[in-house]
Amino acid sequence: MGETMTRYLYLARHGEATSDERSLTANGRRQATLLGERLKDVPLSAIHHGPLPRATQTARLIGAQLPGVPLRVSEAAGDYIPYLPAKEELPPEHADRFLGFLQQFPAAEDDLTAEAMRTFTGPVTEGPRHELVVTHNFLIGWLVRAALDAPKWRWLGLNHGNAALTVIRYAPDRPSSVLFYNDMGHLPAELRWTGFPPELRE
Numbered sequence: 001m002g003e004t005m006t007r008y009l010y011l012a013r014h015g016e017a018t019s020d021e022r023s024l025t026a027n028g029r030r031q032a033t034l035l036g037e038r039l040k041d042v043p044l045s046a047i048h049h050g051p052l053p054r055a056t057q058t059a060r061l062i063g064a065q066l067p068g069v070p071l072r073v074s075e076a077a078g079d080y081i082p083y084l085p086a087k088e089e090l091p092p093e094h095a096d097r098f099l100g101f102l103q104q105f106p107a108a109e110d111d112l113t114a115e116a117m118r119t120f121t122g123p124v125t126e127g128p129r130h131e132l133v134v135t136h137n138f139l140i141g142w143l144v145r146a147a148l149d150a151p152k153w154r155w156l157g158l159n160h161g162n163a164a165l166t167v168i169r170y171a172p173d174r175p176s177s178v179l180f181y182n183d184m185g186h187l188p189a190e191l192r193w194t195g196f197p198p199e200l201r202e
Helices: 026-041 051-062 093-102 110-120 137-147
Strands: 006-011 044-049 071-073 129-135 165-168 177-183
Touching: 006 044, 006 137, 026 051, 044 051, 051 071, 051 129, 110 137, 129 137, 137 177
Parallel strands: 006 129, 044 071, 044 129
Antiparallel strands: 006 165, 165 177
16 A cells, blocks of 8 residues: 555756856756666656756756656746754854855745645655656755755755756655665766765765
């Protein structure tokens, strides 16, 4: 019974973007195509993606490898701060650095965060269901944090590579489970670790 209601949520960050973030680089287009090829044997019911060009282009390139899988634009899959912690929630030794980093982004979007949780997480009434969300680093961090029941601030510090893959399982008879995280096995070495700060690339 549990497996028939299980959701498998596939999460991918968009491919590498140009410096103005208006489109994908040649590397980003290749990353997206390779991710689509990797997912050919997955019975995806939909590809959800954020509205910004880098996510839209990535989803279309993935979808080109997966005929018949519908693409669905979703504001909830967009690029926003999912949760803005108060200073007292953060480890004192890191609080100022985290809050200074967040100041460069628009205010947190509580409504979008709640919509993302309603739309993309939890068991389903009919399944198993496999869905891909092409989104941005912050939302992937938030959904992984939520799946692990970590403190709300702990989406901070989770970095996801461009076109890397994370899968979360939501079943009615067990806790949510991160099956794998930031998997780049479908990418050649020269296309891995983009989207990470230079000091974190391997």
